[in-house]
Amino acid sequence: xLDPELGLKGVSLRAPELPPLAPLDLEVGRGxxxxxxxxxxxxxxxxxxxxxxxxxPDIGRVIFAGRDLTDRPPADRPTRWVPTGLALFATxxxxxxxxxxxxxxxxxxxxxxxxxxxxLARHGLAGLAERRPNxxxxxxxxRVALLRALAGRPAVLLLDRPFLGAPVxxxxxxxxxxxxxxxxxxxxxxxxxxxxxxxxxxxxRVALFExxxxxxxxxxxxIWSHPASPAAAVLAGEADLLPGRLxxxxxxxxxxxxxxxEVRGVLREVVAPGEAVVVGFRPERVDLTEAAAADPRLGVRxxxxxxxxxxxxxxxRLVFTVGGQRLVVSRPERxxxxxxxxxxxxxxxxxxxxxxxxxxxxxx
Amino acid sequence: MTRAPRPPTLAVRIASAFTALVALTxxxxxxxxSTETWITADPVTTHRLLDLxxxxxxxxRAWETAGLGEARFALDAEIRATGAHIAELDATMPPPRRVxxxxxxxxxxxxxxxxxxxxxxxxxxxxxxxxxxFAFGVALTRLGPRARFVVLTxxxxxxxxxxxxxxxxxxxxxxxxxxxxxxxxxxxxxxFVGMPFALILGWVATRRIDPRRLEAARDxxxxxxxxxxxxxxxxxxxxxxxxxxxxxxxxxxxxxxARLIGASDAGHRFGAxxxxxxxxxxxxxxxxxxxxxxxxVAVAIAAPLVGLAVRSATPPPTVAPRWPWxxxxxxxxxxxxxxxxxxxxxxIIGVVALQAAVAGFDLRAERFVVATEELLRAGLAGLLAxxxxxxxxxxxxxxxPNRRRAAAAVLAAAAALPAPTVAFAVRLxxxxxxxxxxxxxxTLAAAVAAVGLPAALLLLGRAPREPAGSxxxxxxxxxxxxxxxPLAPLAAVLAVVRALAAADLGTIxxxxxxxxxxxxxxxxxxPAAAVGIVSALAIGxxxxxxxxxxxxxxx
Numbered sequence: 001x002l003d004p005e006l007g008l009k010g011v012s013l014r015a016p017e018l019p020p021l022a023p024l025d026l027e028v029g030r031g032x033x034x035x036x037x038x039x040x041x042x043x044x045x046x047x048x049x050x051x052x053x054x055x056x057p058d059i060g061r062v063i064f065a066g067r068d069l070t071d072r073p074p075a076d077r078p079t080r081w082v083p084t085g086l087a088l089f090a091t092x093x094x095x096x097x098x099x100x101x102x103x104x105x106x107x108x109x110x111x112x113x114x115x116x117x118x119x120l121a122r123h124g125l126a127g128l129a130e131r132r133p134n135x136x137x138x139x140x141x142x143r144v145a146l147l148r149a150l151a152g153r154p155a156v157l158l159l160d161r162p163f164l165g166a167p168v169x170x171x172x173x174x175x176x177x178x179x180x181x182x183x184x185x186x187x188x189x190x191x192x193x194x195x196x197x198x199x200x201x202x203x204x205r206v207a208l209f210e211x212x213x214x215x216x217x218x219x220x221x222x223i224w225s226h227p228a229s230p231a232a233a234v235l236a237g238e239a240d241l242l243p244g245r246l247x248x249x250x251x252x253x254x255x256x257x258x259x260x261x262e263v264r265g266v267l268r269e270v271v272a273p274g275e276a277v278v279v280g281f282r283p284e285r286v287d288l289t290e291a292a293a294a295d296p297r298l299g300v301r302x303x304x305x306x307x308x309x310x311x312x313x314x315x316x317r318l319v320f321t322v323g324g325q326r327l328v329v330s331r332p333e334r335x336x337x338x339x340x341x342x343x344x345x346x347x348x349x350x351x352x353x354x355x356x357x358x359x360x361x362x363x364x
Numbered sequence: 365m366t367r368a369p370r371p372p373t374l375a376v377r378i379a380s381a382f383t384a385l386v387a388l389t390x391x392x393x394x395x396x397x398s399t400e401t402w403i404t405a406d407p408v409t410t411h412r413l414l415d416l417x418x419x420x421x422x423x424x425r426a427w428e429t430a431g432l433g434e435a436r437f438a439l440d441a442e443i444r445a446t447g448a449h450i451a452e453l454d455a456t457m458p459p460p461r462r463v464x465x466x467x468x469x470x471x472x473x474x475x476x477x478x479x480x481x482x483x484x485x486x487x488x489x490x491x492x493x494x495x496x497x498f499a500f501g502v503a504l505t506r507l508g509p510r511a512r513f514v515v516l517t518x519x520x521x522x523x524x525x526x527x528x529x530x531x532x533x534x535x536x537x538x539x540x541x542x543x544x545x546x547x548x549x550x551x552x553x554x555x556f557v558g559m560p561f562a563l564i565l566g567w568v569a570t571r572r573i574d575p576r577r578l579e580a581a582r583d584x585x586x587x588x589x590x591x592x593x594x595x596x597x598x599x600x601x602x603x604x605x606x607x608x609x610x611x612x613x614x615x616x617x618x619x620x621x622a623r624l625i626g627a628s629d630a631g632h633r634f635g636a637x638x639x640x641x642x643x644x645x646x647x648x649x650x651x652x653x654x655x656x657x658x659x660x661v662a663v664a665i666a667a668p669l670v671g672l673a674v675r676s677a678t679p680p681p682t683v684a685p686r687w688p689w690x691x692x693x694x695x696x697x698x699x700x701x702x703x704x705x706x707x708x709x710x711x712i713i714g715v716v717a718l719q720a721a722v723a724g725f726d727l728r729a730e731r732f733v734v735a736t737e738e739l740l741r742a743g744l745a746g747l748l749a750x751x752x753x754x755x756x757x758x759x760x761x762x763x764x765p766n767r768r769r770a771a772a773a774v775l776a777a778a779a780a781l782p783a784p785t786v787a788f789a790v791r792l793x794x795x796x797x798x799x800x801x802x803x804x805x806x807t808l809a810a811a812v813a814a815v816g817l818p819a820a821l822l823l824l825g826r827a828p829r830e831p832a833g834s835x836x837x838x839x840x841x842x843x844x845x846x847x848x849x850p851l852a853p854l855a856a857v858l859a860v861v862r863a864l865a866a867a868d869l870g871t872i873x874x875x876x877x878x879x880x881x882x883x884x885x886x887x888x889x890x891p892a893a894a895v896g897i898v899s900a901l902a903i904g905x906x907x908x909x910x911x912x913x914x915x916x917x918x919x
Contacts, residue, residue, distance in 0.1 A: 054579055075585030087580035089594040100594075101584050152584070 004063075005030045005188040006051060006079075006156045011060030013046055021046040022213040023060065028156060033189040035203035037196055037235050044192050044209045045160070051190060052081045052158050065155065078155035082162045086145035088133035094144050095120065095129040101151040119151055123181060138165040139174055146178055150185040157182075159191035163198075171195070175202055196237050200224060208235045226268070230278045230357055240286070240327045242279045243359065246271050251296070253351045259323030263300040265354025276359035283317070283330035285353035288345065299351035303344045320345065372767060379759030383774065386812070390789035394659075397792050398652035401467045409457050413450065420446040468649035472657065483661060485551070490612045492555045494604055497562035504567060509912075516567075516908035523560045523861040524903025529896040530557065558611035564911050565610065565821075568854065569603020570596075571915045602673035602824070609666040609673075609780045610817055614865060616662055617782035652792065655785040666780030674773045674824070732891030739864075739895050741803060745810035746860030752811070753819035753855060754848075760823060761844055772823040778816030783866035786813040814862035818855035822848060853910035861903060 004027035012023040021043040028034050036044035049055045051062060053074035062070045069077050080101070088097050098116035099109070106112050120126045125143060133141055142163055149157055166174055175198065182189070193199040199206050200220040208215040208223065208231075215235070216228035227233035230241055244258035246267075254267040256279050263279050271277055281299075304320035304327060311317075311333060318329040329347065372380070420443060427439040500519065504512055522530055534553045535545055543549055573596050581591045753775075760771040787809035794805050 052579075052583060054582075074579070074583040079583070081580060081583040083576040083580065085574070085576055087574065087576040089577065089581070091594055091598045100586060100590070104585065148584075 003030060003065075004028060005032070005065060006190065007061075007063035008047065008051065009061045009063060011047070011050055011057040011062065013050060013055055013057050015046075015055065018046050018049070018055065019043055020212040021050070021057075024214045026207065026214070026217065028188045028190050029204075031186055031188055032205065033191065033203045035199035035206045036190070036192045036209060037199050037206060038192070038209035039235065042209055043212045043214070044207070048158055048160055048190065048192055051156070052079055053077050054081075079158050080149035080152055080154040081158045082145050082149045082160065084161045084164050086133075086141055086162060086165070088136075088141060088145055088148070090133055093130050093132060094125070094136070097133065097144065098148050098151055101148045103152055116151070119147060122184065123147060123177070138167065139170045142166050142174055143177055146181055150181050150187070153185050154187050156188045156190060159189060161192055161194045164194050171198065196235065200236065206236070208232045210235070224282070225353075227280070227355065228268070230280055230360065233280050233355070238283055238328060238330070239280050240283060242325055244277050244279045244356075246273050246275050246277050246356070248273050253299075254356050256356055258300075259325050260302045260304070260327075261300060261323075263349075263354060264351040265299050265356045266352065267356045269356075269358045271356070271358050278357050278359050279354060280357070281349050281354050283328045284315075285349055286327070286329040287348045287350075288329065288331065289348070297350050297352065299349045299354040301346065301348040303346050306343065306345050320347065372764075373762060375759040376763045376767060379756055380771075383756070387778075389793055390786065390812075391656075393792040393796060394652045394656045394785075394789045396796075398468050398649055398656055399464045399466065400649050401463050401465055406457060409453060413453050413457065416446055416450050416453065420450065468647075468653045471647075471650045472653045475654070483665075486612060486615045487665065489551060489554050489615055490558060490608055493558035493611045493615075494562045494566075494608055496555060496559050497566050497607065498604070500559070500563055501566050501570070505570075513908050513912065516563075516911055517904040519563055520560050520907035520911065521900045521904025522557070523907065524864065524896075524900035526896045526899075527557070527865070529893050532893075554615050558615055561610045561614060562604070562607040564854070564858070564907065565603045565607035566600055567911060568914045569600040572599040572603070574599065605669040605673035606776055606779075606817075606820065606824075608669050609776060612665060613662055613780050613782055616658065617784050617866070648792070651788060655782075655788045658782050659785040662780045662782055662785075663777050666777055670773050670776040670780070673776060674769050732895065735892035735895040737803075739899055741807050742810060742864040743860055745807045745863035745866075746814060746856070748807070748811035749814035749859040749863060750818055750856045752815045753822055753859065754852070756815075756819045757822040757848065758844075768823065772820055775816050775823060776820035779820055779862075781813070781816070783810070783813040783862075787866065810863040810866045813866040814859045817862055818859045821858065822851055822855050850916075851914050853906070854914040857903065857907045857910045861907075864899070864903075 006028040008024065008026045010023050010025060012021050014020045019042045024043075024047070026034070026047070036047065038044045046055065050057050053062075053069075053072060053076075056070065060070075061068050064078050074081065088094075089100070092100070095113055095116050098119060099112040102112050102115055106115060117126065117129055120129055123143070125140070125147065128136065128140060128144065133144070136144065142165070145162060163171055163174060179202075191199075191203070193203075200223065203220060205217060206220055206223045207217040208228075210231050215232045216223060218226075218228075223232070223236050227236060227239075230239075233239040233241070242258045242260060242263070244256040244263065247255040247257055247262070249255070249267070250264065253264040254271075256263045256265065256277055258279055265279060265281075302322060304322035307319040307321055307326075309316060309318050314333055315330050316333045318331065320327045320329065327347075423439055423443045423446060427436060427443060430436045430439055504515060507515060525533075531553065534549075534556075538545070538549050577595045578591065581595050586594070756771070756775065760768050763771070787806075790809040790812060791805060794800075799805065
């Protein structure tokens with residue numbers, strides 16, 4: 001990457017009361033939005049704290065725009081930090097919260113308050129100026145916290161699940177408001193996300209973590225369509241995973257014996273025939289239409305027993321069982337017309353949409 | 365649409381009714397007695413009786429300090445003879461006539477001009493105790509865990525010392541610096557008596573400082589002053605407010621320290637004033653009026669602080685604390701400056717105790733036995749207070765937030781009541797029931813005096829703004845345990861030290877002869893003093909552990 005805004009070079013940390021972080025390299029480009037996804041508090045949490053300057057890595061360096069700032073305190077870095085819970089100062093008004101965050105060059109208090117008020121007005125929050133944080137709705141508090149962080153015009157904004165307390169229904173509007181703020185004060189963003197869908201929708205790149213290490217760092221499309229491992233597939237969203245055994249290769253695809261029959265798919269790792277593998281595909285890639293058995297692109301065609309239908313707004317989630325396995329199929333919601341899901345149903349997946357990974361070794 | 369408040373649960377109703385009944389009973393006992401005047405049928409005989417009672421008390425004191433042998437034998441004979449005279453007069457004297465009126469209050473009026481300066485002085489001492497504790501707390505933040513444990517042990521240990529022993533050690537320390545006993549020295553001693561309470565409550569309150577807010581403040585480049593004003597102080601203010609209430613009550617009800625260290629006026633402290641009314645003058649009605657007045661003053665001063673604490677108490681953060689200060693490895697350093705008095709006192713007590721151990725003392729000595737009994741009684745009172753606090757918290761915990769908050773306010777206000785007020789009310793109620801004043805009544809009085817603080821601490825451990833129904837019923841018990849378990853050891857320690865501090869009110873309850881632990885020791889090597897030293901060591905160690913656990917646990 002040319003001219004990264006933030007570079008974490010071989011950083012790692014093992015400290016009491018913190019999730020461990022194995023050595024990794026990560027760069028965030030100018031204006032780029034990188035989302036970090038993990039289950040619970042793990043390595044991404046530690047990584048974010050290292051970038052913010054709250055922790056010093058055991059090894060590795062933290063580089064901002066070519067300058068090594070590993071040993072500099074948080075206030076001396078071109079970053080701003082928004083933690084879970086937002087950390088607005090309870091005894092100060094919204095206006096004062098913002099005034100604290102303005103650049104130090106604006107020394108006079110009255111001038112700082114005027115600038116803060118102007119900033120609030122520009123983003124339609126002037127009505128909140130004299131309110132205390134504990135009187136704000138979660139969405140309002142999140143907008144104020146983001147605005148406070150951006151008020152100092154940081155080069156990199158570090159977000160630690162800042163939208164966690166906001167109602168799910170208001171998240172999209174909140175994201176739009178955040179985008180508008182970023183247009184006003186352009187900066188790179190390194191965000192630990194709590195929702196994979198938001199990460200895929202808003203980030204330029206997504207980093208997936210499991211325990212102390214980075215599993216995959218890639219664009220949202222590649223993360224979704226070509227996960228590096230079964231764990232990465234599940235972290236990024238729902239996936240149907242089946243155990244199997246590799247039979248061999250056939251015309252560029254691998255053949256795997258699974259509980260739903262023989263499956264053809266793309267082999268993502270070097271695996272010897274006979275080895276245990278995991279076959280995976282996304283629920284929306286499963287076709288309910290009758291596919292021709294001779295179709296060269298077909299990965300697998302099988303019949304499954306319908307179990308239940310769950311409406312999820314724009315999509316509908318259909319659950320089937322086959323060969324003792326539970327499979328989920330996701331389709332766009334189109335009402336109940338033509339729905340014939342009772343009993344056995346024919347399902348098909350294209351071979352290009354099937355990933356095959358080596359089965360994870362069980363700890364002895 | 366506003367939701368109608370739910371009716372209180374059965375447990376809340378029972379707990380409220382029980383608390384109200386106890387409060388009403390004790391209050392009524394004081395009110396009724398404070399309006400009584402006893403007119404003796406035979407003033408000459410009454411005065412003769414009072415003289416004999418005073419004479420017997422002085423003989424008993426002389427007997428306690430006399431050596432074995434002839435002198436003690438002679439004193440014993442005199443005590444018996446005086447007792448026989450008293451019994452004879454008591455049997456022949458016609459009973460006094462009881463009338464109701466405001467005469468005791470009029471008699472109290474004469475003392476009122478003295479009370480205002482005392483209250484102001486105590487308020488000043490309370491503020492200084494809080495200030496010293498705050499400075500001490502700031503020094504604690506600079507220490508690693510081990511050094512902090514040592515410092516907390518030394519700072520909390522004086523709470524386990526009976527007041528006279530503390531006073532003796534303090535006088536010796538002052539003498540090392542050439543300072544004679546005086547009023548000012550007594551004031552300094554009082555400041556250090558209240559400080560450990562403030563330190564414990566203030567230090568535990570730091571658990572409410574949200575580390576994320578501190579980090580955000582560092583990230584924004586706020587100065588240390590701004591961080592304290594906008595992050596730390598709002599979080600610890602409720603703890604310091606409750607500490608102010610407790611320290612003021614402790615100083616108000618002190619019976620011994622000021623007098624022993626050299627305060628010139630016997631009525632310098634409320635406890636001493638009341639003991640004088642009861643023990644020396646047998647002036648129960650004026651004492652009852654004084655007890656009521658002291659209670660009202662204490663609650664009036666405590667009310668705004670309690671209001672502040674209960675309204676502004678925020679839930680502890682749900683993230684593990686990542687303190688910006690060192691968690692490991694710092695030497696004891698600057699805290700030693702603040703620790704100096706405690707270290708010196710500990711050294712003095714330690715040296716004297718060592719001398720006593722080398723010389724050997726008799727474990728069967730009467731003063732040792734009596735002191736041990738008194739310590740056990742204080743421990744029992746603390747245990748009763750702790751169990752009562754747990755019961756109250758279990759009853760009020762599932763209540764609506766407003767009722768829970770009100771209960772916490774009432775219990776915190778109860779912690780503000782001077783122990784002699786509570787003890788005297790218990791004694792009067794026992795008198796009305798015809799129960800003889802004795803060890804059990806003293807234990808009960810100490811327990812009642814000690815229940816408010818641990819109960820308020822445990823109840824305030826709950827977030828007042830936690831939305832109703834936010835915790836699903838199956839998880840409620842688990843959530844309750846997670847909140848209570850870290851605070852419970854500290855609540856138990858506070859109950860015991862409050863009971864121990866209030867144990868010298870045995871004289872008010874009627875145990876004039878049982879003061880081995882709460883009389884000034886003849887020497888620090890006194891067998892009774894040894895009991896106090898052991899209790900101080902235990903309270904210091906357990907208190908430091910419990911304080912740290914309360915500060916860091918439950919996250």
